[in-house]
Amino acid sequence: MLNLQSNGATIIRGNLYDRQCNTPECVDKAKFLLGLSQGLSYLTPAGAVAGAGQIAYNLTTAIINNGGEATAIAVIQGIKGLPENIMAGLMSDDPRVRGETLVTALTIPVVAAAVGRKVGVTVLENIGTGPAAGSRTAQRGGVPVGDGAKGSGATGGTPVVLDLFGGRTSQIPGAINVDIVAEQGVRASATQLPFGPATADRIIASNPYLPGGSGIMDWLPDEANSLKSGGTLTINATQLNKFGQLPSADVLDSLGLKVVQPPGPLLPEFQGNIFRYTDGGQIPSNKVLSTVLQKTGN
Structure with a gap:
């Protein structure tokens, strides 16, 4: 599994997307990864290791591994009633903005469930003994994210x-x-x-x-x-x-x-x-x- 936050921190420190990428496509991809890592870093500490944060991490990893950015964004754009800033961010010309916005969108239960179905990630936390300690499901009294x-x-x-x-x-x-x-x-x-x-x-x-x-x-x-x-x-x-x-x-x-x-x-x-x-x-x-x-x- 990609360690998005560690990779993102390295990119931030060294601007590696400028030094290692020789094509516009490569630069855009690296900037998008940077945006994802920045988006994940905005999650609360508890959420970053479990609950909504863990689901967002799993979904972003699946999106990167499968090249599913366009599919995920298309799914989200088809969901009615989402905040205008999310819809605008997903349409941004800046790959970093798209990455950050995608992570934010994936913390919304209905978005996580819809994208999860497309990329093959099951959005369930309460199978077995109950929700993970500190997760958003635990914090809401056991209600599954969905x-x-x-x-x-x-x-x-x-x-x-x-x-x-x-x-x-x-x-x-x-x-x-x-x-x-x-x-x-x-x-x-x-x-x-x-x-x-x-x-x-x-x-x-x-x-x-x-x-x-x-x-x-x-x-x-x-x-x-x-x-x-x-x-x-x-x-x-x-x-x-x-x-x-x-x-x-x-x-x-x-x-x-x-x-x-x-x-x-x-x-x-x-x-x-x-x-x-x-x-x-x-x-x-x-x-x-x-x-x-x-x-x-x-």
Whole structure:
């Protein structure tokens, strides 16, 4: 199996694609490999050795060994509802951008499953004794990486729960931590979730904050898109937090959301969680309000 990260590090250090390649085709191939290695390096440490990271590694290795770049990209371009930045990156003229974007796309469950079928990589983690320790499957409570519509709470399986703004590690048992500083879970911004439409049964946004942002509409549309019909979004925020202040009913309706619990005392399940101000100080739990929205359709 190709050690993409080690190979990529060597290329970065010595610009070997410039010194060893004599044809444009060779240079493009080396740059594409560099992009793959850079993409893998962006995965969180836990994900890099198991779970979504391991699947992305296996898939990229199969793509390189079989010359399947064009096939993989064609499969991904046929999947509806993926983020625009991914679709644009896959069409980039820069091989490095295509490589990085391909790895990012392969961490999305529905993409991994579709590409895996084409390149002969089985996207399963929970065969035998259970998911690998530290993997994204383990972090989401045993839900296998695959199409978000399968194995959901709606069909009797384990619900897929996303913990947004969770910090380095989630305080929500069984949830997938999503944060730009995540050390466990998925390192991503709440404004560009690496999940397809109708993926999550529940999303929890605790103390939402985006540096330089303008308010809740910076992130709410993407979360609404990722919720399944009937799924819920719980927002835990102080009254003055602009990233937790709801837009108008008309705006919520346009996103397919409705309020099922207006802002009120912090829900009991979050009473033990720690909330912090941007300066690091701890927010008293009695100052944090919980609001619950529900997805009315997709």
